[in-house]
Amino acid sequence: xxFGTLDDxxxxxxxxxxxxxxxxxxxxxxxxxxxxIITVPVxxxxxxxxxxxxxxxxxxxxxxxxxLSVDAQGTTFLNxxxxxxxxxxxxxxxxxxxxxxxxxHIRGDKAVRYEFVAxxxxxxxxxxxxxxxxxxxxxx
Numbered sequence: 562x563x564f565g566t567l568d569d570x571x572x573x574x575x576x577x578x579x580x581x582x583x584x585x586x587x588x589x590x591x592x593x594x595x596x597x598i599i600t601v602p603v604x605x606x607x608x609x610x611x612x613x614x615x616x617x618x619x620x621x622x623x624x625x626x627x628x629l630s631v632d633a634q635g636t637t638f639l640n641x642x643x644x645x646x647x648x649x650x651x652x653x654x655x656x657x658x659x660x661x662x663x664x665x666h667i668r669g670d671k672a673v674r675y676e677f678v679a680x681x682x683x684x685x686x687x688x689x690x691x692x693x694x695x696x697x698x699x700x701x
Contacts, residue, residue, distance in 0.1 A: 629665055657690045
């Protein structure tokens, strides 16, 4: 889009103005700068209040960690103790009721079928555990 005049008396060699006039933009920016310079010191005025201090120690209770392992045959272990599906569900429900709720770290064998790990994860979710993590070994 070109800017120019609609005057027919000018010849075809008259150059077309194809730049935006920056003067109004600069004027607006200067007005805004002046407004901010005036209003910033006004906003700095605050009421001085002497706040009380307290000497409370943060609680250092860390939630315990449950180790749920699934070996290559699909056997489930909770903290290195083998469990059946029913025993696992009961133990996970009991752990989910604790405050603070423990973290569950799932260790799945590389050769185990995904189905067994997914079942263990679903049992943990149904029991009400919210902090579920997967543990892997770094590559060497």
